[in-house]
Structure formats: structure tokens, C-alpha cells
Amino acid sequence: MAPAVPTDLSATPISGNQIKLSWNPPSDDGGAEITGYRIETSRYNIVWSPLDVNTENTETTYTHSNLKLGSTHYYRVSVINTKGAGTKSKVVKATTYSLPDAPTNLKTSASGSTMIDLSWQAPSNTGGAAITAYQIEALKSGSGWYAVEQDTRSDTTGYTHKNLKPSTFLYYRVSAINSIGTGRPSLSVYGRSDPADEETVSVPDAPTGLTATASGSRTVDLSWGAPSDNGGASITGYQIEVSPNGTSGWKDLVSNADSDATQYSHHNLSPDTTRHYRVRAINSAGSGASSNVVSATTAPAVTVTVPDAPISLSVAPSGSTTINLSWNAPSNNGGASISGYQIEVSSNVRTGWIDLESNTNSGATGYSHTNLSPNTTHHYRVSAIKTAGSGVSSNVVSATTGSSTESLPSAPIQVSATASGSTTIVLSWSSPSDDGGAEIRGYRIEGSPNRSSEWTNIVADTGSKTTTYSDTNLSPNTTRYYRVSAINSVGTGDASSVVKRP
Numbered sequence: 115m116a117p118a119v120p121t122d123l124s125a126t127p128i129s130g131n132q133i134k135l136s137w138n139p140p141s142d143d144g145g146a147e148i149t150g151y152r153i154e155t156s157r158y159n160i161v162w163s164p165l166d167v168n169t170e171n172t173e174t175t176y177t178h179s180n181l182k183l184g185s186t187h188y189y190r191v192s193v194i195n196t197k198g199a200g201t202k203s204k205v206v207k208a209t210t211y212s213l214p215d216a217p218t219n220l221k222t223s224a225s226g227s228t229m230i231d232l233s234w235q236a237p238s239n240t241g242g243a244a245i246t247a248y249q250i251e252a253l254k255s256g257s258g259w260y261a262v263e264q265d266t267r268s269d270t271t272g273y274t275h276k277n278l279k280p281s282t283f284l285y286y287r288v289s290a291i292n293s294i295g296t297g298r299p300s301l302s303v304y305g306r307s308d309p310a311d312e313e314t315v316s317v318p319d320a321p322t323g324l325t326a327t328a329s330g331s332r333t334v335d336l337s338w339g340a341p342s343d344n345g346g347a348s349i350t351g352y353q354i355e356v357s358p359n360g361t362s363g364w365k366d367l368v369s370n371a372d373s374d375a376t377q378y379s380h381h382n383l384s385p386d387t388t389r390h391y392r393v394r395a396i397n398s399a400g401s402g403a404s405s406n407v408v409s410a411t412t413a414p415a416v417t418v419t420v421p422d423a424p425i426s427l428s429v430a431p432s433g434s435t436t437i438n439l440s441w442n443a444p445s446n447n448g449g450a451s452i453s454g455y456q457i458e459v460s461s462n463v464r465t466g467w468i469d470l471e472s473n474t475n476s477g478a479t480g481y482s483h484t485n486l487s488p489n490t491t492h493h494y495r496v497s498a499i500k501t502a503g504s505g506v507s508s509n510v511v512s513a514t515t516g517s518s519t520e521s522l523p524s525a526p527i528q529v530s531a532t533a534s535g536s537t538t539i540v541l542s543w544s545s546p547s548d549d550g551g552a553e554i555r556g557y558r559i560e561g562s563p564n565r566s567s568e569w570t571n572i573v574a575d576t577g578s579k580t581t582t583y584s585d586t587n588l589s590p591n592t593t594r595y596y597r598v599s600a601i602n603s604v605g606t607g608d609a610s611s612v613v614k615r616p
Contacts, residue, residue, distance in 0.1 A: 151191050152194055
């Protein structure tokens with residue numbers, strides 16, 4: 115008989131692109147020697163694909179490589195002995211490491227006339243790997259950012275910038291470092307060392323390098339540099355003025371931002387609107403000279419319509435109580451991002467459509483309808499949702515759950531591949547010895563250029579009991595690997611042994 119289930123399956127990220135699996139062999143080998151393990155993976159715990167159809171060894175660890183940073187993957191493992199493949203293990207998941215988020219709450223304070231102390235809080239999201247150090251950068255008006263410390267080689271959340279001149283004015287930002295690399299920088303803050311002697315305070319010079327950039331049809335983003343001379347006192351805020359033409363009609367957009375931040379966003383503008391801006395720095399002596407004048411024009415209004423219908427909706431029963439749905443996003447989203455999907459179900463197609471999900475609130479294009487009764491037929495349609503409302507419904511598809519006594523079919527047997535000319539390979543096989551108690555309705559045929567790479571569907575479902583297939587339009591002297599799986603009303607069974615041609 116088939117072996118029992120592997121135990122204690124675990125998945126652990128070991129880098130930004132690798133996850134290590136480990137498990138223990140089953141207590142019962144089914145009366146036959148264990149020859150390998152089948153490892154399967156899924157991105158959303160819905161559609162599964164083989165990671166290794168047969169490891170052909172008894173090692174109980176496996177490393178999944180070439181993954182994307184911060185990506186989540188699900189896994190399950192089954193034992194293979196000379197009798198066949200056993201029951202699949204429990205499902206586990208892991209997320210690869212990613213870059214850390216930005217540190218928060220960066221603060222500065224003068225420590226005499228030659229030093230500035232910095233403190234901050236570590237990011238709440240470390241990317242899955244421990245924070246090992248920080249990068250500290252500074253910006254002087256009229257120049258670019260430069261590294262004060264490229265790598266502090268410590269997870270301490272404080273730093274003292276030494277050997278400065280009296281009354282030095284700098285902006286600072288801090289980035290966290292983990293084993294993957296350096297993350298996004300924090301918001302910048304302003305720091306100043308104390309003056310050497312008491313100074314006379316005057317109004318600051320004009321801010322430098324003011325720029326204005328339209329962001330969509332309703333917002334203009336402003337950015338500038340601190341004045342080169344703050345008048346002998348810290349900048350406490352900025353006055354931001356706006357005008358329709360840049361020569362007259364100036365009025366305060368912000369009379370005093372009460373912050374030394376050098377960015378501001380002007381929101382709630384009308385589409386296709388031009389505005390002119392200038393900025394003044396404020397210290398204890400008052401408001402200084404105005405900056406250069408800049409302008410920006412918001413984008414024209416975008417007409418938003420309801421999205422087209424989702425495409426390629428398909429369903430597949432999974433056992434006697436579940437039907438899995440999958441589809442592709444509509445080719446035309448109506449001018450705005452898809453925010454979710456409406457999923458409807460009916461028992462007879464013509465009437466009685468009800469919401470299975472009125473809004474999934476997700477862009478995911480898959481769904482599992484669970485807790486169904488055996489031997490029941492359900493019809494489905496899906497509509498995309500965005501701010502303009504629900505779009506056109508997709509095609510209607512139907513599926514019937516299996517009976518409570520039905521199961522997946524076993525693997526097809528006696529698979530062979532024979533060349534027919536220089537561009538065709540003919541496959542043939544025999545139907546599985548066990549149809550799972552439900553009639554075989556088709557076959558899935560998969561191909562691979564080499565046995566170690568990922569398998570791809572040549573035909574997801576032949577929709578026929580025919581046990582032959584011709585893979586045509588191949589290049590001469592092409593080597594291909596093949597495997598075949600049977601499909602019944604419960605779903606797709608195990609893959610056959612792998613055959614190679616030529």
C-alpha cells in the first residue's frame with residue numbers, strides 16, 4: 115500500500131530568494147522502501163504545481179531557489195515508494211526576506227558647537243531578517259546627499275555627527291540595513307550645531323531650488339531646499355504662497371507650516387489647472403525673502419467607466435465539497451484600478467443568481483467555494499469592481515462536486531512518446547487502473563525541455579477519453595519530456611511517469 119504522510123513539514127526563508135523545506139519521514143512506509151518525495155508549491159494555496167515530481171532520494175530537506183524578494187509560497191510534500199505516492203502532508207508557507215522599511219521618528223539635537231546627535235526608531239517591518247546596521251546620510255543646501263556613515267555596523271538607533279563647524283545646518287536621513295541590503299530612507303529632518311558665540315538673529319535667506327510637479331489631475335507636489343543662511347536661528351517653518359498667474363493675486367496657501375520639512379502637496383485642485391508658487395523660510399526674526407517662482411499644471415480629467423468583463427473564467431471541482439474558480443483580469447479596466455470582484459452563483463443559470471462575494475476587496479483572480487454538498491451542480495459568473503461600480507459579467511461556467519465516495523484518479527500507465535517526422539511527437543498511454551469511482555473525462559498533458567525545470571501545460575484538459583495526443587510544430591532535433599494526468603469530476607490526479615523523446 116501507499117506510505118503514510120510525512121510529518122513536521124516546515125518552511126523557513128534563508129535569503130531574499132530561497133526558502134528551505136524540511137520534514138520527517140512517515141512512521142509507516144506502506145510496506146515498501148521509500149524511494150523519494152514529491153514536492154508541490156502554490157502562490158495562493160489554490161492552484162498547485164510540482165516543484166519536484168520525484169526527488170528520487172530519501173533526503174528530507176529541499177531548497178526552493180530563484181524566488182522574488184518578499185514573496186510568499188505554500189508547500190506540501192508526499193512520500194513515494196515502489197507502490198506509488200502517499201497522502202499529501204499538511205500545507206506550510208514562508209515568505210522570502212526583503213529590504214527593511216524606513217526607520218521612523220528621526221530626531222536631531224545640537225551637542226555643542228561641533229556635534230549633532232541623531233536618534234530614531236527601528237522599522238517595524240525588518241523584511242524578515244534582523245537589522246544589522248544603519249546608513250546615515252546628510253544634505254547641505256546646494257549639494258546632494260552624501261554618506262556620513264555608509265554602514266554603522268551596529269543596530270544601535272543613535273549616532274553623533276562630530277567635527278562640525280559652529281552653526282552648521284544639515285538635513286539628515288537614515289536607512290536600515292539587513293542581510294538583503296539597504297532599505298528606504300527615513301523622512302529627512304533638519305539639524306544644527308550651536309554657534310560658537312552669541313549671534314545677532316536676522317530673517318533667513320530665500321529657500322533654494324523650489325520645484326513644482328503635478329501628480330495626477332488633483333495635486334501639485336512642491337519641494338525645495340533650506341536657505342543657505344538661516345539668519346542665525348533655526349528655521350521653524352515655511353510660508354507657501356500661490357497665484358493663478360505668477361505676477362499678481364498672491365495669497366497664503368500655508369501661512370506657517372510650523373515644520374522644517376521641505377515638501378508640501380497642494381491637494382483638491384481642479385483638473386487641467388495651472389498654479390504658481392513661491393516659498394519663504396521663517397525663523398524667530400520673521401519671514402525671509404521669497405524663493406524662485408515655479409508653476410505646474412494638473413492633468414486633464416480622466417473619464418472613468420465600469421470595467422469590461424473578466425476573461426477566461428474556469429472552474430474545477432476539488433473533492434466532494436469544494437469548487438475552485440480562476441479567471442483573468444479584464445483587458446480594459448475602465449480607467450481605474452480593479453479594487454475587487456463580485457462573484458455570483460446560481461443553481462439553474464436562468465434565475466436565482468446570488469452573491470457568493472459582493473466584493474472580494476482584492477485584485478486576486480482566484481476563489482474557492484467550499485462547504486458544498488456532494489453531487490451538486492453550481493453555475494458561476496464574475497464581475498470586476500472599481501470606483502465607477504461593477505462591470506460586465508464574465509462568461510458563465512459550471513461544475514459539479516464529486517460524490518462523497520469519489521476520489522482523484524490514479525496516474526495513467528504505459529506512457530510512451532514516439533517521433534513522427536521531424537516536427538511531431540506522438541504520445542500514447544493507457545487509462546489509470548483506478549478512476550477514483552468517477553468516469554475519466556479528460557487528460558492533462560505537460561511538457562518540459564529538461565526534467566529539472568518547471569513543467570508547463572501543453573493541454574490543461576483534453577476533454578476526451580482518447581489516450582493519444584500529437585505534439586506538433588516542434589523544431590527538428592527537439593528533446594522533450596512528457597507526463598500525463600487523468601481528470602475526473604473530483605479533479606486532476608497524479609502525474610504519470612516521465613517519458614522522453616527522442
